[in-house]
Amino acid sequence: MGLSDNDLSEIEKLLTVEDASVPVFAELRRRFPTLSWTQCDASDVTEDPFRTYSRFDIHLLDTADHCAHITSDPGRATGVILARRSA
Numbered sequence: 001m002g003l004s005d006n007d008l009s010e011i012e013k014l015l016t017v018e019d020a021s022v023p024v025f026a027e028l029r030r031r032f033p034t035l036s037w038t039q040c041d042a043s044d045v046t047e048d049p050f051r052t053y054s055r056f057d058i059h060l061l062d063t064a065d066h067c068a069h070i071t072s073d074p075g076r077a078t079g080v081i082l083a084r085r086s087a
Contacts, residue, residue, distance in 0.1 A: 002075040003060070007032065008051075011080075015053045024056070025082055036061060036079030045083050050074075057083040 003011075010031065014024055029037050042049075042057050047070045049057035061079035062071040071077060 038081045042083040042085045
């Protein structure tokens with residue numbers, strides 16, 4: 001499956017919206033239903049993020065081989081961790 005450059009651009013557009021009332025997590029799940037989405041606080045993830053935005057970090061998950069792990073390769077991503085950054 002993986003994430004294309006177009007997918008990453010669409011995700012970035014949603015994550016850079018300054019309106020905090022926009023339900024970002026729900027909208028991402030709606031637009032990318034084939035990906036596994038997890039939401040947490042940025043302090044809960046020790047790995048370096050794939051991308052960092054003002055309110056969120058994103059980490060890519062690869063679950064293709066028996067054990068889920070963080071990846072930096074969008075082509076291998078089967079899921080995304082949306083980690084909210086503290087203000």
